[in-house]
Amino acid sequence: MKKHNFYAGPSILPEFTKQKTAEAIIDFAGTGLSVMEVSHRSKEFVAVMEEAQALVKELMNVPEGYSVLFLQGGASLQFLMAPYNLLNTKAAYLNTGVWAGKALKEAKLLGEVVEVASSKDANFNYIPKKFSVPTDVDYLHVTTNNTIFGTEMLEDLDVPVPMVADMSSDVLSRPMDVSKYNMIYAGAQKNLGPSGATLVVVKNDALGKVNRVIPTILDYKIHIDNESMFNTPATVSVFGCLQTLRWIKAEGGLVEMERRNIEKADVLYAEIDRNKMFQSTVPDKNDRSRMNVCFVMTPEYAQFEKEFDAFATAQGMIGLKGHRSVGGFRASLYNAMPLDSVKALVKTMKEFEQLKG
Ligand SMILES: *Cc1c(COP(=O)(O)O)cnc(C)c1O
Numbered sequence: 642m643k644k645h646n647f648y649a650g651p652s653i654l655p656e657f658t659k660q661k662t663a664e665a666i667i668d669f670a671g672t673g674l675s676v677m678e679v680s681h682r683s684k685e686f687v688a689v690m691e692e693a694q695a696l697v698k699e700l701m702n703v704p705e706g707y708s709v710l711f712l713q714g715g716a717s718l719q720f721l722m723a724p725y726n727l728l729n730t731k732a733a734y735l736n737t738g739v740w741a742g743k744a745l746k747e748a749k750l751l752g753e754v755v756e757v758a759s760s761k762d763a764n765f766n767y768i769p770k771k772f773s774v775p776t777d778v779d780y781l782h783v784t785t786n787n788t789i790f791g792t793e794m795l796e797d798l799d800v801p802v803p804m805v806a807d808m809s810s811d812v813l814s815r816p817m818d819v820s821k822y823n824m825i826y827a828g829a830q831k832n833l834g835p836s837g838a839t840l841v842v843v844k845n846d847a848l849g850k851v852n853r854v855i856p857t858i859l860d861y862k863i864h865i866d867n868e869s870m871f872n873t874p875a876t877v878s879v880f881g882c883l884q885t886l887r888w889i890k891a892e893g894g895l896v897e898m899e900r901r902n903i904e905k906a907d908v909l910y911a912e913i914d915r916n917k918m919f920q921s922t923v924p925d926k927n928d929r930s931r932m933n934v935c936f937v938m939t940p941e942y943a944q945f946e947k948e949f950d951a952f953a954t955a956q957g958m959i960g961l962k963g964h965r966s967v968g969g970f971r972a973s974l975y976n977a978m979p980l981d982s983v984k985a986l987v988k989t990m991k992e993f994e995q996l997k998g
Contacts, residue, residue, distance in 0.1 A: 645982040647972045648960030649788055649933060650810065650831040655977045657891075658834060658884040665880060676880050681873050689876075689883050690869055696886035700894055703819045703842060708865045710841040711829075711879045713872075716740070716809040719826040719839060720747040723782070723805050726843075726861050727823060728752045729851045733778040733802070738765040738787035739966065744807060748782065751853070757781065764967070765790040768928045774800045779850075780823055786811035788831070789964040791921075791935030791971065792928045797821050803847065811932050812840065813889060814976060815899035823847040829878050832932075832975050834885050837878030889976065898976050905974045905983045906931035912987040918942040918949075918994050922967055937969030942997070949993055956989045 646653040662676075669676035670685040679686055694709040703709065712718070720743055724732060730752055734745040736759035748754045755778060758769035765787060774781050781804050786793040788810040795815070798804065803823040812827035819825065824843045830836035843861050857863055857871075864871050889898060910929060913919045913936045922935040938946050946969065953961055963969040972986060 642957045643985075644957050644959050645985055646959050646978075647974075647982075647986070649964070649971060649973045650828070651836050652831055652960075652973055652975055653977045654834065654881070655885060655888045657888040658881055658977075661884040662835070662877070662881045666877075669880075677877055679876075681870055681876050686876060687868075687870075689880055690874065693879055693883040693886060694869065696883070696890060697840065697842065700813060700886060700889055701819055701842065702816065706846060707819065707842055707844050708861075710843070710861070710864050710869045711838040711874050711882065712841055712864060712869070713837065713839065713875050715836075715839055716807055716826055716828040717743065719807070719841065720744040721750070722859050722861070723824055723826065724748040724751045725853070725855055725859050726851065727805060727847055728779050731755065731775070731778045732805075733757045733774050733781040735759075735769065735772070735781065735783045736761060737768055737784050737792060738790045740788065740807060740809070741782075741784040744782055744784065752779075760792075765792065766923050766928075767925050768792050768794055774802055776801050778802055780805045782806070786814075786930055786932050788933050788973075789966060791923050791930045791933045791967070793930035793932060795927070795931070803844070810973075810975075811930075813886075813895060813898060814902050814932060816895040829875075829882050831973075832885075832977075834881030834883075835878045837875030838882055840882070885977075901980065902931040902974065902976070905978060905980055906934060908980070908983050908987060909934050909972060909974065912990055916990050916994050916998075918945065918998050919990060922969065932973060932975055934972045934974060935963055935967055935969065936972075937963070937967075945993075945997055948997070952993050952996075953986070953989050956985070958986055958989060961986075 665676040697709045733755045758772035760767050784807045797818045805824045809827045810831040827840045829838040920939050923929045961970045963971040
């Protein structure tokens, strides 16, 4: 039976990425060796790193003066590394969920943190809109897509200070204005490739302005000066990311990714809103994530939750269980998710309604 992969991360990847990585696991770039067993300093792997960095710049339309890195330690290490490098005295944080809160907690170790707004009062089911950002902060930190709660900031904010953004779960899902950000980071495992690497896009001029000593491995400048090879990168992960970047380019870039992501999300939210057994956990349609669609049974049908889970699983739907802090269901529709899988889920929801509604 066809499997429809709705996992939140690690998550679905393009067939192209899987195929090319599978081939390179056996024979990488005609070396007769596996991509797992060649030096990161071999000319073949250096070419992978360079092309991946160049494609990120091209696809995201990164302005001059920014560097692209593939580090390790996940987005979680960036919660610490970003303030280490960019927070001199004071930073602003927008608290939109669990990940945003974790980023905020680390920043507090290094300076004064202003929480400009929080949606905790409603279990993070919306994106705060009316808040002001102090002009004397080094940056405003935002989490553009809240993977657990299914909310997303679908446009780049207009604020008087540079932003730092955790884009782990919506990077490369739409065109964006990188010039508004001093730094962007994203774990590979949601929209890019296999887990292991973390994408970092950082503005060179924003570095070197803090008064603290930065431990070598945490210093972006060290990684930039060493072309993202200060220490061994997650080679297989970077190889996989490169294949996804090539795939995105061949499919039409971020404009086309956004078009598809809007279409897929519209199809699923329309069914959630129509079907009397289900409801979205995000009331304001403008805040609904295109990447992670969170929904629950309506109170009237709450007793059918486990049954729907089993029903969907039997139809090949994988990874639909919602995060424990929201409950219900979460369908992650990353770039690689085909529209057909979304339609299959909608069909399952309609059939379940006919059966039990
Ligand atoms: C998954 C996720 C993280 C954590 O990523 P790791 O790579 O596991 O550290 C952080 N932020 C967001 C928005 C995420 O979705």
